[in-house]
Amino acid sequence: MDMFPLYNSLRIAGISTVIVFITGIAAAYNVVKLPRVIKGILDCIFTLPLVLPPTVVGYLLLRLMGPRRPFGAWFMTVFGLKLTMTWWSAIFSTSVVIFPLMYRTARGAFESYDITLKQAGETLGLSGPYIFFRITMPYCKTGITAGTVLAFARALGEYGATTMIAGYTPGKTATISTTVYQLWRTNNDGLAMKWVLVNIAISAFVLLIINLVEGRRSRIRTV
């Protein structure tokens, strides 16, 4: 059994999660502070990938990044790299699809954050970064951890947008989900089943971690 799809899925999910961890938290942290109308509009845009079919996300990404599309062509001339049909193309699709998960859980955490803690930090002369990393983030730790794990789990399962933008090339762009589809299509039931079991095992493990994290949060609440 060629383990490339597992390796590829894990690296795509891992890198996407790191990207979304930073961008999702930054977006959530800043959206919470905005006036209501702008907040509503941005919230809608940031959440959209959650409800759109992944094929729509894939289509939009192709329109943007395809070799003959504006951004794709520009990137090609400047860096000599194409943005589609490579293993890292899947990072774009996966990041867009999992972004709302991170953004929404982080936003929930920041909304329940006690603003007086930030104000107290300011009266004590503490800097913005100190307050953010030493007070705000630890306060929102459980929510953000849950969001991160959930985003990673969803990233592992991403299929629709990924197959459109990265395709299926064995040993190059194949992920677990695209491999399962390909094996089923070519009547290789036995191997398909093996990958299905691998996928279920990883997802169950990740969900178990979420439950442990959430369980800890509810205990804290009752104290």
Added chain:
Amino acid sequence: MTLSVNIKKSYPGFTLDVSFAASSKRIGILGASGCGKTLTLKSVAGMVKPDEGLISFGNTVWFDKAKKINVKTAGRNVGYLFQNYALFPNMTVKENIAAALHGAGIDKDRDKAARDILKRFELWDIKDHRPDELSGGQQQRTALARIMACEPKLILLDEPFSAMDMFLREGMRLELVRLLDEYDKPVVMVSHDRDEIYQMCDHIILMENGKVIAQGDTDEIFEHPLTPTAARLTGCKNISRIERINDHRIKALDWNGIELITDEKVTEKITYAGIRAHDLIPGEEGVNVIPCGRVMISRLPFEWYVTLENGLWWKTGRDLDDSKALNVLPQYVSIPPEKIILMQ
């Protein structure tokens, strides 16, 4: 050092429009909840940005809309005691104080400085506890220690006892007074409790509905509030519209039209009179004798509120026998002329 505030801030359905200047070391802002007193305090601290106006402390201008000056909270060097104390929940008592020292720029010898403060505020034994493991009193002491670690120029206290059990308050008040005296910094305190303000502040500012309605020396304001709202805030239970009869005689329209003699001269401007509930004296000797009529009694543990037939409240010690109360209550009470408060 004079704290001078003259600001406006509008919200839908509420406008804050306050103006005061005070150089006392203990300034108290007294008002009912929702009157804008906390908002005023937060403006002084820089957490709320006024729409217009000016805030200065001593020679430093903190906010001046016209000159586009708005010093950030961190630059104002004020200590702010929050209603919920706002201790950092992920840090121990010692770490909370170390964070404040870091904010004050004390990085060398920070450990020694932290130790000094912990001992001074009697927090040594609980230095490794997290805020959720502390009692209300310990939390307040930690919050205060954290403030003092920053050596603030001005200390702002936002309802310092509201989160505390009744029976703890009295003791904590004395302790807070002691600690504040020890550090000898100017303090502005906000409260809806007139006892707290009276006990701790020598200059008070009375607020109602976003506006300052009276300000001045605490004793002065309590002894002689100039308006009915000021009187009510200082705890005066009985207030009536009046008609002036002559220079020392009024007719109280809301107390069945009884006529009263006053010590103070009744000028044309006077339209209200007030009587504090504990100033009424039982018996029918002297002047200003008022018949009790049918009374209603509200029993508190150590005192009674008696409502006379004409609506006056009388607060009396509980030296009357409960079972015979209605029989032993006097037929008449009187009010000494010097105790009648005249208001505009």
